[in-house]
Amino acid sequence: MLEVNGLRVAYGGIQAVRGITFHVREGEMVALIGANGAGKSSTLRALARLLDPAGGNVRYRGQEIQTLPAHRLVEQGIALVPEGRGVFPRMSCLENLRMGAYSRNDRREVDNDLDHVLGHFPRLKERAQQLAGTLSGGEQQMLAIGRALMSRPKLLLLDEPSMGLAPIMVQKIFQVIRDIAAEGMTILLVEQNAKLALEVSQRGYVMESGQITVSDESSRLLADPKVRAAYLGE
Amino acid sequence: MDTLLQQLINGITLGAVYALVALGYTMVYGIIGLINFAHGEVVMIGTMVAFTVIVYLAAAGVPPIAALTIALLVSVVVCMILGWALERVAYRPLRHAPRLTPLITAIGMSIVLQNVSMIIWGRNYITFPPMIDKRIYEIGGATFTNVQVAIVTMAALMMVGLIFLVHRTKIGMAMRATAQNPHVASLMGVNIDQVIAMAFIIGSALGAVAGGMVGSYYEIAHYQMGFMLGLKAFTAAVLGGIGNLAGAMAGGILLGVIEALGAGYIGDLTGNFLGSHYQDIFAFIVLIIVLMFRPSGLFGERTGDRA
Numbered sequence: 001m002l003e004v005n006g007l008r009v010a011y012g013g014i015q016a017v018r019g020i021t022f023h024v025r026e027g028e029m030v031a032l033i034g035a036n037g038a039g040k041s042s043t044l045r046a047l048a049r050l051l052d053p054a055g056g057n058v059r060y061r062g063q064e065i066q067t068l069p070a071h072r073l074v075e076q077g078i079a080l081v082p083e084g085r086g087v088f089p090r091m092s093c094l095e096n097l098r099m100g101a102y103s104r105n106d107r108r109e110v111d112n113d114l115d116h117v118l119g120h121f122p123r124l125k126e127r128a129q130q131l132a133g134t135l136s137g138g139e140q141q142m143l144a145i146g147r148a149l150m151s152r153p154k155l156l157l158l159d160e161p162s163m164g165l166a167p168i169m170v171q172k173i174f175q176v177i178r179d180i181a182a183e184g185m186t187i188l189l190v191e192q193n194a195k196l197a198l199e200v201s202q203r204g205y206v207m208e209s210g211q212i213t214v215s216d217e218s219s220r221l222l223a224d225p226k227v228r229a230a231y232l233g234e
Numbered sequence: 235m236d237t238l239l240q241q242l243i244n245g246i247t248l249g250a251v252y253a254l255v256a257l258g259y260t261m262v263y264g265i266i267g268l269i270n271f272a273h274g275e276v277v278m279i280g281t282m283v284a285f286t287v288i289v290y291l292a293a294a295g296v297p298p299i300a301a302l303t304i305a306l307l308v309s310v311v312v313c314m315i316l317g318w319a320l321e322r323v324a325y326r327p328l329r330h331a332p333r334l335t336p337l338i339t340a341i342g343m344s345i346v347l348q349n350v351s352m353i354i355w356g357r358n359y360i361t362f363p364p365m366i367d368k369r370i371y372e373i374g375g376a377t378f379t380n381v382q383v384a385i386v387t388m389a390a391l392m393m394v395g396l397i398f399l400v401h402r403t404k405i406g407m408a409m410r411a412t413a414q415n416p417h418v419a420s421l422m423g424v425n426i427d428q429v430i431a432m433a434f435i436i437g438s439a440l441g442a443v444a445g446g447m448v449g450s451y452y453e454i455a456h457y458q459m460g461f462m463l464g465l466k467a468f469t470a471a472v473l474g475g476i477g478n479l480a481g482a483m484a485g486g487i488l489l490g491v492i493e494a495l496g497a498g499y500i501g502d503l504t505g506n507f508l509g510s511h512y513q514d515i516f517a518f519i520v521l522i523i524v525l526m527f528r529p530s531g532l533f534g535e536r537t538g539d540r541a
Contacts, residue, residue, distance in 0.1 A: 050417055074423040086418035088411050099411050102404070103423030151423070 034207035077154035089133025100150025138169030241498035249490020250389035255467030258437030274464015275347035280445025317438025475534025
């Protein structure tokens with residue numbers, strides 16, 4: 001579904017991503033793990049065109065997309081849940097979710113999807129009219145994921161969904177991610193919490209200083225002594 | 235008592251105009267963080283275009299109300315195009331430049347527009363031909379005219395329309411989302427360039443209407459009139475909390491009232507040392523006080539931006 005070939009990202013003269021190649025198959029959840037500053041988020045941001053790649057190409061469903069502007073990607077079926085959640089603080093939960101469906105014109109279907117998404121997140125239903133800026137971090141993360149789902153994506157890009165959340169909230173968020181994946185969503189997950197990410201995904205790539213150093217099935221990565229030593233704190 | 239009521243009426247009229255102009259500043263600021271100092275000149279061009287059309291139509295024998303309406307519509311369209319062009323030519327190329335650069339450009343554009351206007355309409359005061367039979371009403375010793383009623387009514391309608399647009403339509407949603415987080419808005423499929431252009435276009439349309447009002451209220455126009463008007467409307471926007479639409483509306487009305495009351499009482503306050511032609515100082519006293527004690531303005535509280 002997604003094929004990334006030799007993707008490079010540079011900030012000024014500094015290369016954050018040094019020509020990485022990976023792919024995500026339809027219906028699969030793939031984890032991109034690595035230490036802080038390894039280039040994981042830069043990779044996602046380049047895929048979502050929040051920054052311009054310095055090189056390489058990105059094929060999505062057989063079509064080159066690295067030249068499309070950010071606002072055209074969502075209609076192609078790509079949705080990013082950004083790092084730090086990025087909810088619209090002075091809009092209500094409901095308005096945030098409706099913003100997720102901004103690119104769609106099928107009003108009735110949007111209303112159905114709204115019910116479906118609120119089904120995933122009963123907490124957001126209770127707080128539907130509350131301003132998003134007043135929600136807790138976990139609730140904001142739920143809202144950000146829900147908002148991305150409202151665009152009916154075919155490929156969901158998740159950037160550090162566990163960041164800054166209490167452990168119990170992390171469990172809840174990851175349960176939802178599992179549920180979404182079980183519904184057949186294709187997911188590319190960037191996560192610092194390597195253990196969690198590898199537990200929920202089928203395959204994983206390990207990034208180090210802007211390059212992919214290891215790639216394998218997630219279960220094998222979880223068992224790999226080197227990965228365990230470097231990323232699972234053993 | 236007579237003075238108080240009279241100055242309140244005058245202040246609300248003036249304030250309605252400030253509010254419409256202030257909305258143009260605040261919309262653009264809310265979305266790209268730029269103080270578009272050329273906005274006052276857009277308003278001035280609106281007045282000038284309205285004037286030209288009225289004179290032309292009156293000479294052709296078109297009935298006054300029809301001539302006024304057509305003039306207003308033409309000046310709205312001209313200003314919308316002007317606002318769009320300003321953004322396109324002067325500000326968009328500087329989108330990623332340091333903040334000071336577009337600000338200086340805005341001042342530059344303001345000077346350019348003043349000079350263009352001077353070339354077209356000359357450097358003298360232009361007298362608006364009286365189009366409406368002015369009727370004067372009296373209430374509690376104070377008087378107001380049908381022109382004032384029309385100004386306040388029209389301003390109120392425009393503001394209601396704007397609130398509806400921003401809160402109930404898709405482009406309005408996109409504008410609010412972009413103001414709060416442009417990157418994420420683009421992830422939702424919002425074309426940021428389009429939204430920014432819309433902010434300029436809508437702000438300029440409101441400015442054109444305000445320009446028509448100023449022209450018919452004072453019955454004169456001048457190529458430099460946009461400067462002081464713009465500065466006062468900017469003050470109104472800051473007073474209300476720049477970037478906040480309701481703030482611009484409230485700030486405009488409030489500034490108009492403060493100014494009118496100031497002008498009405500300045501003679502009494504200073505033992506006739508200063509006359510009402512010093513009314514301009516009140517706007518800037520307000521600006522200084524707000525910037526010193528509450529730079530975020532009356533409505534400018536931003537809570538809950540962060541988790």
